Amino acid sequence: MSTFCLTVDVWRQPAPDAPGAFETHEVPDARPEMTVLELLDRVNALREAGGLDPVAFDDGCREGVCGKCGVTVDGVAHGPERNAASCMQHLGAYRDGDRVRIEPLRAASLPVKQDLSVDKKALRRVAKAAKFPVAMKALANGGCISCGACISSCPNGSGQLFVGTMLKELPPLARTEDERRERSAKVLAAAEEEFGPCSLLGDCVEVCPAGLPVENLSAVARENLRARFGRRDAPAGD
Numbered sequence: 448m449s450t451f452c453l454t455v456d457v458w459r460q461p462a463p464d465a466p467g468a469f470e471t472h473e474v475p476d477a478r479p480e481m482t483v484l485e486l487l488d489r490v491n492a493l494r495e496a497g498g499l500d501p502v503a504f505d506d507g508c509r510e511g512v513c514g515k516c517g518v519t520v521d522g523v524a525h526g527p528e529r530n531a532a533s534c535m536q537h538l539g540a541y542r543d544g545d546r547v548r549i550e551p552l553r554a555a556s557l558p559v560k561q562d563l564s565v566d567k568k569a570l571r572r573v574a575k576a577a578k579f580p581v582a583m584k585a586l587a588n589g590g591c592i593s594c595g596a597c598i599s600s601c602p603n604g605s606g607q608l609f610v611g612t613m614l615k616e617l618p619p620l621a622r623t624e625d626e627r628r629e630r631s632a633k634v635l636a637a638a639e640e641e642f643g644p645c646s647l648l649g650d651c652v653e654v655c656p657a658g659l660p661v662e663n664l665s666a667v668a669r670e671n672l673r674a675r676f677g678r679r680d681a682p683a684g685d
């Protein structure tokens with residue numbers, strides 16, 4: 448089994464309001480098939496052996512489906528592999544003596560809790576605006592795992608891919624056109640409060656682990672127009 452030495456710069460921040468800084472670790476036995484989270488496990492094992500506290504980071508299923516993980520690797524939300532959650536990002540592109548920089552997902556709406564762990568409650572607040580279980584069903588139907596990477600990848604901190612996916616899937620779950628318009632309007636208002644504006648740069652679709660399409664962005668404009676001017680007699684699924 449081939450191993451190689453990797454220098455890992457990891458963001459450390461003891462608390463949300465405390466200053467943060469990179470801390471450097473040498474991992475002498477990295478492997479190409481290791482994931483980013485397994486690399487962090489290795490960093491923590493080395494720290495533990497030296498009597499040091501572990502680096503905090505978020506994880507869950509480690510199968511790319513729960514949306515709990517998410518770090519920025521060499522400046523890219525989730526990591527350099529396209530459309531893969533951090534738990535599914537491997538080290539195959541790194542070579543002996545390389546350096547890798549791991550920091551939290553970066554966005555004003557995703558504040559750091561500790562080290563690499565971020566607060567993703569902004570996504571829940573937007574989902575709650577629609578009626579939480581309905582919004583979660585809409586997101587599941589659309590394939591979104593609520594990881595927040597789209598927001599972090601956007602220079603404006605826009606949540607348009609997340610919001611657009613929800614808005615695209617909400618109409619079939621509404622019983623009436625009025626219900627559809629009310630839910631959409633509430634989601635749009637909450638999203639405006641939490642996230643920045645979309646400039647259609649498309650970075651979000653490159654990092655989205657669900658591989659959601661750029662077309663989902665247009666649901667935001669469509670529901671916006673409909674919430675303002677939509678026909679009351681239109682079927683809810685239109």
Ligand code: SF4
Nearest residue numbers: 591592594595597655
């Ligand atoms: S749209 Fe994609 S990147 Fe954004 S929260 Fe959903 S799964 Fe994550």
Ligand code: FES
Nearest residue numbers: 507509514516534
């Ligand atoms: S830990 Fe569940 S998606 Fe990464």
